[in-house]
Amino acid sequence: MSPDQIKAFIAEHDTFARHLDIELLELRQGFARARMPLDARHVNALKIAHGGAIFALADLAFAAASNSHGTVAVAVNVSITYHTAGTGPHLEAEAREIHRNFKLGSYEVRITDAEGQLVATFNGLVYRKKDAVPVGG
Amino acid sequence: MSPDQIKAFIAEHDTFARHLDIELLELRQGFARARMPLDARHVNALKIAHGGAIFALADLAFAAASNSHGTVAVAVNVSITYHTAGTGPHLEAEAREIHRNFKLGSYEVRITDAEGQLVATFNGLVYRKKDAVPVGG
Amino acid sequence: MSPDQIKAFIAEHDTFARHLDIELLELRQGFARARMPLDARHVNALKIAHGGAIFALADLAFAAASNSHGTVAVAVNVSITYHTAGTGPHLEAEAREIHRNFKLGSYEVRITDAEGQLVATFNGLVYRKKDAVPVGG
């Protein structure tokens, strides 16, 4: 299957991401880009982008990039570091594959605000199954 | 201010957590417990608890525990490891303070399902500001 | 093979740990304890326990605990948080298994000084191979 089919599958079935209005903008093999608006649904009690919302945005890009090869990849570990408060109309996340072998894959995600400022960095590790992503499911 | 005031403040102002129906059940100094139901809002394209939703639940417990001393604590780094697929009616997270000095604090969060099975572990680090949590704000 | 055979194998063949004078004190299934003296070999330019030496001590306990079941376990990710400066005559590390399935294992290591103060916490993830630990090698 193609990255476009996987992109459509995620857009349709990832109801958590949809509940947060996170949109997968781009998907190629080993690369994904996603965007999230910043409104009342995405802020914390201090009125800045919620750490959990920043994570959710990065996580969608990570999931898309790691499943882009057509087989199911399951997250096993993520480390996220927050650099600056996320503000402005939206945030974007870009996920890139750093390394991949037959069982594990490693991805780096950068989260930036609308002015290109680095809000957070996210490093994720997946376990790669043999099952195909069930795009026709 | 008391942990109860901080608990009420978070419950009222953390609109991200509320959007995901995450409830802060308990808050004491250095300890917090939260719960999240598992429905369409919290699953991924494979229909199991979304890594981002599990993180969001743990993050609320982490934020509550780290702000429980009455001064603002800001997350700087989190590492999360996923052990088993989260299923069942709801998940719970318990956050405990491991160490704290005047500038930094370290917290461990365990996420379990309704049968007590360990779904994920989360380790978070905060930078502690001098500002009081704005409970009267 | 038994944990005792694995303990003897590590003590003989882990020349890195031996170069740092790290001793494996105890090994049971899913649990290990190790000790390291603190002298010129283990300090940084500021004369406190080197982050790399603290890691090395924890890593030996992690490796021993994760290989204690008799099959080879390879580290894939570790997150370490430093809480207080390590001082005194020696440091100890205790590694405990948090979760294990047929392919992955997760371990938590606490590093303490001679007075029992928590110096660092270390969380490690292994990929579990099918090969037996080559104790007879």
Next chain:
Amino acid sequence: MSPDQIKAFIAEHDTFARHLDIELLELRQGFARARMPLDARHVNALKIAHGGAIFALADLAFAAASNSHGTVAVAVNVSITYHTAGTGPHLEAEAREIHRNFKLGSYEVRITDAEGQLVATFNGLVYRKKDAVPVGG
């Protein structure tokens, strides 16, 4: 003080790194490069580069880069992911500053073998003190 003075200070006083024969090759503001030979001192019981030795190499580059601005930076958290077995005559680590504010700094370190293959990635966070690095000490 200059990065060259800090480089000389680390080379003289970091006795842990010296014990492992780790050499700081290059230091500029926010960037450092280090090298470590691979011999019996740096391998594990399976005769490949020890996770602890790989960490130690990366850690020296991280410490140098984060102290390159002339004030003391103390490691608070590190996450390391191992991609491939480290083999060959030596390994190199390059540390780059990702973000820095008045209290915290974040660094990314890539560890490669002599053929340029990516062995591990390391993300480190420091707490920045006001004290000058004691180069004249």
